[in-house]
Amino acid sequence: MPLYNKLKEYRTVLGINQTEMGKLAGVSRQTISLIERGDYSPSVTLALKLARICQATVEDIFIYEEDTL
Incomplete structure (x- = not known):
C-alpha cells in the first residue's frame, strides 16, 4: 500500500528541522x-x-494510492 507524503515540504515551509518536528x-x-x-x-x-x-489536514500531507491490478 503506497503511502506518499508531503511532510518535508510542510516542514520546510515552517522553517524547522527534523529534530524540531520530532519534538513537537x-x-x-x-x-x-x-x-x-x-x-x-x-x-x-x-x-x-x-x-x-x-x-493542514491529514489528506493534505499524506496521499494513499491503491495498487492497480
Missing part, C-alpha cells in the same frame, strides 16, 4: 526521517499530530 510531535528525528522517506507509515494519532503542527 513527540517522536524522534529518525521517525520523522523514516516518514519523509516513505519507509514508515505513521499511526493515525501521529498523522493527526503532524497535520495539526503543519496547520
Whole structure:
C-alpha cells in the first residue's frame, strides 16, 4: 500500500528541522526521517499530530494510492 507524503515540504515551509518536528510531535528525528522517506507509515494519532503542527489536514500531507491490478 503506497503511502506518499508531503511532510518535508510542510516542514520546510515552517522553517524547522527534523529534530524540531520530532519534538513537537513527540517522536524522534529518525521517525520523522523514516516518514519523509516513505519507509514508515505513521499511526493515525501521529498523522493527526503532524497535520495539526503543519496547520493542514491529514489528506493534505499524506496521499494513499491503491495498487492497480
